[in-house]
Amino acid sequence: MTADRPAPSVDDVVHTRLMDLAATARERGEVDGGTAPDPVNTPMVRHWVRAMGDTNPVYLDEQAARRAGHDGLVAPPAMLQVWTMAGYPGPGDDGAAERPGSAVDDLLACFADGGYSGVVATDCEQDFDRYLHPGELLRTTTRFGDLAGPKRTALGTGYFLTWHTSWYSGGERVGTMLFRVLKFLPSAREARAERPADAPAPARPATAEPYPLRPARSCDTHFFWDGALAGELRIQRCADCGRLRHPPGPMCPSCHSTSRDHVVAAGTGTVFSHVVHHHPAVPGRTSPYVVAVVELPEGVRMVGNILGVAPEAVHSGMRVRVDFERVDEDLVLPQWRSAEKPATRDRPPTAGAPALDLAMTRTSIIAQALATRDFQDIHHDPDRARAQGSPDVFMNILTTQGLVERCVTDWAGPAARVRSIAVRLGVPNHAGDTFSLRGTVAERDGPRTTVAVRGTNGIGTHVTGTVVVEVPGPRCGGEESRWR
Amino acid sequence: MALKGRAAVAGIGATEFSKESGRSELRLAAEAVVAALHDAGLHPADVDGMVTFTQDANSEIAVAREIGAGALRFFSRVDYGGGAACGTVAQAAMAVATGQAEVVVAYRAFNERSGRRFGQAAPGALRAPTSQGLEMSWHVPFGLLTPAGWVAMCARRYMDAYGATSEDFGRVAVAARRHAATNPRAWFHGRPITLADHQASRWVVEPLRLFDCCQESDGGVAVVVTGTERARDLRRPPAVVTAAAQGSAPGQMMMTSYYSTDPGDDMAGLPAMGIVADGLWRGSGLGPGDIQTAVLYDHFTPFVLVQLEELGFCGRGQAPGLAADGELELGGRLPVNTHGGQLGEAYIHGMNGIAEAVRQVRGTAANQVEGVANVLVTAGTGVPTSGLILSRDR
Numbered sequence: 086m087t088a089d090r091p092a093p094s095v096d097d098v099v100h101t102r103l104m105d106l107a108a109t110a111r112e113r114g115e116v117d118g119g120t121a122p123d124p125v126n127t128p129m130v131r132h133w134v135r136a137m138g139d140t141n142p143v144y145l146d147e148q149a150a151r152r153a154g155h156d157g158l159v160a161p162p163a164m165l166q167v168w169t170m171a172g173y174p175g176p177g178d179d180g181a182a183e184r185p186g187s188a189v190d191d192l193l194a195c196f197a198d199g200g201y202s203g204v205v206a207t208d209c210e211q212d213f214d215r216y217l218h219p220g221e222l223l224r225t226t227t228r229f230g231d232l233a234g235p236k237r238t239a240l241g242t243g244y245f246l247t248w249h250t251s252w253y254s255g256g257e258r259v260g261t262m263l264f265r266v267l268k269f270l271p272s273a274r275e276a277r278a279e280r281p282a283d284a285p286a287p288a289r290p291a292t293a294e295p296y297p298l299r300p301a302r303s304c305d306t307h308f309f310w311d312g313a314l315a316g317e318l319r320i321q322r323c324a325d326c327g328r329l330r331h332p333p334g335p336m337c338p339s340c341h342s343t344s345r346d347h348v349v350a351a352g353t354g355t356v357f358s359h360v361v362h363h364h365p366a367v368p369g370r371t372s373p374y375v376v377a378v379v380e381l382p383e384g385v386r387m388v389g390n391i392l393g394v395a396p397e398a399v400h401s402g403m404r405v406r407v408d409f410e411r412v413d414e415d416l417v418l419p420q421w422r423s424a425e426k427p428a429t430r431d432r433p434p435t436a437g438a439p440a441l442d443l444a445m446t447r448t449s450i451i452a453q454a455l456a457t458r459d460f461q462d463i464h465h466d467p468d469r470a471r472a473q474g475s476p477d478v479f480m481n482i483l484t485t486q487g488l489v490e491r492c493v494t495d496w497a498g499p500a501a502r503v504r505s506i507a508v509r510l511g512v513p514n515h516a517g518d519t520f521s522l523r524g525t526v527a528e529r530d531g532p533r534t535t536v537a538v539r540g541t542n543g544i545g546t547h548v549t550g551t552v553v554v555e556v557p558g559p560r561c562g563g564e565e566s567r568w569r
Numbered sequence: 570m571a572l573k574g575r576a577a578v579a580g581i582g583a584t585e586f587s588k589e590s591g592r593s594e595l596r597l598a599a600e601a602v603v604a605a606l607h608d609a610g611l612h613p614a615d616v617d618g619m620v621t622f623t624q625d626a627n628s629e630i631a632v633a634r635e636i637g638a639g640a641l642r643f644f645s646r647v648d649y650g651g652g653a654a655c656g657t658v659a660q661a662a663m664a665v666a667t668g669q670a671e672v673v674v675a676y677r678a679f680n681e682r683s684g685r686r687f688g689q690a691a692p693g694a695l696r697a698p699t700s701q702g703l704e705m706s707w708h709v710p711f712g713l714l715t716p717a718g719w720v721a722m723c724a725r726r727y728m729d730a731y732g733a734t735s736e737d738f739g740r741v742a743v744a745a746r747r748h749a750a751t752n753p754r755a756w757f758h759g760r761p762i763t764l765a766d767h768q769a770s771r772w773v774v775e776p777l778r779l780f781d782c783c784q785e786s787d788g789g790v791a792v793v794v795t796g797t798e799r800a801r802d803l804r805r806p807p808a809v810v811t812a813a814a815q816g817s818a819p820g821q822m823m824m825t826s827y828y829s830t831d832p833g834d835d836m837a838g839l840p841a842m843g844i845v846a847d848g849l850w851r852g853s854g855l856g857p858g859d860i861q862t863a864v865l866y867d868h869f870t871p872f873v874l875v876q877l878e879e880l881g882f883c884g885r886g887q888a889p890g891l892a893a894d895g896e897l898e899l900g901g902r903l904p905v906n907t908h909g910g911q912l913g914e915a916y917i918h919g920m921n922g923i924a925e926a927v928r929q930v931r932g933t934a935a936n937q938v939e940g941v942a943n944v945l946v947t948a949g950t951g952v953p954t955s956g957l958i959l960s961r962d963r
């Protein structure tokens with residue numbers, strides 16, 4: 086033994102162990118994952134479709150299901166994984182018993198021991214062999230896929246872990262899935278991020294870096310940014326002549342007074358002009374994004390982003406309402422959302438293309454997590470979400486899949502058959518934001534239609550994905566009227 | 570004492586225009602200045618004044634050292650980006666007219682493509698709490714931080730106000746590229762585009778497409794200004810400074826004058842250019858009908874249309890019609906940017922446009938307009954700006 090060799094770091098030890106476990110897992114091949122706790126059942130379907138807002142009748146209306154060509158009620162394809170989720174632990178369960186045994190359990194345990202407590206799902210590709218009916222009891226198997234890392238990510242240093250799952254009903258395979266997660270070490274800043282919920286409307290996840298587009302401030306302008314931190318949109322007022330002014334400055338151009346105070350704006354406005362930024366890439370913003378000049382009823386104009394509205398839906402004269410976007414610990418930006426009625430976020434699908442706009446609340450995010458039997462704390466506990474560096478609870482991947490499916494089936498109609506859903510996740514969908522999904526037909530081959538889907542929120546792209554959907558019979562052959 | 574006719578441009582010089590000059594900005598400046606002096610038939614020792622842009626990285630004294638100039642009696646900088654271009658000649662002409670200096674060189678040189686690109690996002694430069702940093706802070710945090718974005722906001726207003734379309738903007742680009750195609754100095758020499766090409770080019774910041782945006786270029790341009798009497802004895806016929814004007818409007822900001830809610834300020838015009846127009850017409854005693862060709866600053870196509878209206882060449886909202894009728898091309902009523910403009914020739918912050926105006930006055934332009942007596946030149950738009958009317962001598 087040599088005395089001068091440096092002792093391996095903790096990270097090296099963990100890395101070596103992870104690679105050993107990965108090799109072992111690869112050799113094990115297919116691992117029995119046990120049987121689902123409950124058969125496919127209508128109460129859970131009902132809970133799920135309500136949480137997703139999915140009105141496709143084939144899931145709860147027997148007659149509608151038969152009219153659509155099914156042999157009775159069917160379960161939403163995107164629920165496949167839900168049936169074998171362990172759900173909330175019962176008496177006597179410990180953490181390890183939360184899930185059926187899988188090919189990656191040892192790896193997950195090693196991550197936990199090594200301090201890799203952070204987890205986010207990044208990719209999920211599901212293929213459905215057929216639709217499931219109430220009463221079917223599913224069995225599952227898993228197979229290790231891949232382990233890649235360590236990699237530096239925006240969340241922290243971590244590893245991408247991939248595995249494959251298959252579901253069987255009796256001896257028949259009914260669906261398969263590739264699943265990839267990022268297991269990461271929360272950065273030091275994120276680890277101490279257990280702070281009070283002081284953000285008026287948190288939307289941007291806390292990151293290790295301060296927001297790169299910070300405003301310069303002086304003693305003449307501090308009041309504005311302080312107001313934003315306090316959830317107030319402030320307009321400078323001359324303390325002598327009362328003139329309102331934005332942008333603010335040290336001297337009243339009307340009466341030359343240097344005495345100033347401010348009023349709090351009503352928070353409403355109309356879009357006076359707007360642009361959609363595509364190029365070049367801008368640090369801190371995800372293209373395309375909308376910047377507008379907003380005219381306030383108080384008689385001043387301000388620049389801000391229009392959040393939660395598809396760029397093509399923004400127009401001059403559009404009524405907007407202020408919202409406050411927390412971009413980092415010290416900075417909140419006054420931003421704008423649609424105040425049109427009916428709100429654009431709830432409008433019917435755009436003719437000819439799948440579209441879905443949803444306001445996300447803590448309640449909706451928690452209801453969806455529970456409907457998918459996902460009890461990861463980051464999806465229901467704001468304090469735990471913050472401890473991981475997020476400003477609030479955020480949507481789980483099973484819900485993202487459910488909404489991607491809903492977006493496409495809303496458009497394709499009840500007779501459609503979803504054959505596969507593949508999603509890749511980007512920025513999180515936090516409570517308080519708006520989620521806008523848009524689909525475009527990428528390819529049509531007879532009844533088989535490939536729809537590219539992109540879902541955005543106020544901080545960027547949450548999901549990009551592909552849904553393959555079929556509409557049986559001659560209806561699809563060239564009869565466009567089916568495709569709303 | 571009016572400026573009219575007292576000073577003239579006696580020489581012009583430039584480097585080649587490229588995307589990567591391969592040499593320092595100071596060298597580009599020195600090369601352009603020496604070329605301009607040679608064109609005028611003057612010696613560096615004759616130079617006693619220098620003017621450039623506040624944004625230029627090459628100080629007057631550094632350029633003076635490189636070219637071996639003698640004593641300087643006048644040096645000045647003009648601010649506000651490309652809005653400085655004609656202002657440098659205005660300052661030089663004033664210095665000459667008042668006897669502060671006899672031979673003043675105005676120059677601009679940069680590696681704007683291979684060095685710092687204006688079209689890229691550079692938020693760090695705006696953080697200082699200077700008046701400009703504070704001004705920028707009302708829009709940079711929202712990702713509105715490129716010139717294309719700032720101009721696009723006004724272009725949308727112009728579209729809303731007058732029903733202008735992306736095709737209307739595209740016709741400005743097509744005309745510029747048509748002129749560049751027959752100008753051997755132009756980067757896009759031999760490479761015209763069609764309106765379909767323009768419409769197929771990608772969005773940069775809606776409603777602006779890639780082909781609505783000028784190039785990013787490396788290069789340098791210099792002009793020599795001296796008294797008209799002296800210029801008459803030099804190598805080239807003088808391009809007389811008939812009028813020179815600078816302008817900044819109430820509520821002016823750097824490309825983001827969005828906040829004035831005064832009636833009539835609807836963000837669909839360019840009030841600073843209106844002030845320059847007033848100065849040019851009053852200073853020269855001329856009117857739009859006296860101008861045979863114009864060099865209008867074209868960092869972005871929509872502002873070429875707006876300038877035609879601010880300068881009085883047509884009424885509000887009528888410029889798209891002029892473009893559609895071919896009136897802005899060679900053979901039209903007012904050929905604009907016969908060198909190809911900054912869209913087609915090069916983006917040297919407006920200085921190459923002044924050189925083109927001088928060539929049109931001399932009768933030596935690649936795309937020469939017949940019977941030129943007066944050329945109107947403008948500088949950067951959306952910022953405090955400037956303009957010139959250069960004329961044939963007597």
